[in-house]
Amino acid sequence: MRLIPLVLALMAAAPAFAQRAVTPDEFDTMVTGRTLHFNRAGEPFGAEQYFEDKRVIWSFENGQCQRGIWFTNAEDEICFVYEGDPASQCWNFLEMPGGDLHARLPGSDPAGDLVMRDVSREALNCPLPDLGV
Numbered sequence: 001m002r003l004i005p006l007v008l009a010l011m012a013a014a015p016a017f018a019q020r021a022v023t024p025d026e027f028d029t030m031v032t033g034r035t036l037h038f039n040r041a042g043e044p045f046g047a048e049q050y051f052e053d054k055r056v057i058w059s060f061e062n063g064q065c066q067r068g069i070w071f072t073n074a075e076d077e078i079c080f081v082y083e084g085d086p087a088s089q090c091w092n093f094l095e096m097p098g099g100d101l102h103a104r105l106p107g108s109d110p111a112g113d114l115v116m117r118d119v120s121r122e123a124l125n126c127p128l129p130d131l132g133v
Helices: 003-018 024-031
Strands: 035-040 043-050 055-060 065-072 078-082 085-095 101-104 114-120
Touching: 043 114, 055 078
Parallel strands: none
Antiparallel strands: 035 043, 035 114, 043 055, 055 065, 065 078, 078 085, 085 101, 101 114
16 A cells, blocks of 8 residues: 555656756757757757857758857846847747657647757758849
8 A cells, every 4th residue: 555655646746857948058068159059850850059148040951040149047047039020939848758859838738849950060951132142
């Protein structure tokens, strides 16, 4: 009979071991000066380049680029605002048991996660609009 409360306690604690939220400071250290490449549903989705001053460039796989900034909100979510869209998009960055990094919109189904597939120090091919190609 004593085993049942222990099993129930372990089952309740299991999600804590399944994933860990990356803190804003950890995120800053992890991304500054780097470009992260993401998959969604197993397919290449896009990449984001992170600069020293919290500026970012997001590039979809089709090459469409968006410039913006990132910041943290009161819930320690990582939020982004991009040119041309004043609405912020906030994410939870989660370290999974195998070491994968997932980005998930709060309250969203994990099936929609962005999953980091690669990290590099290479710049994205996103020239400024007025510079031409």
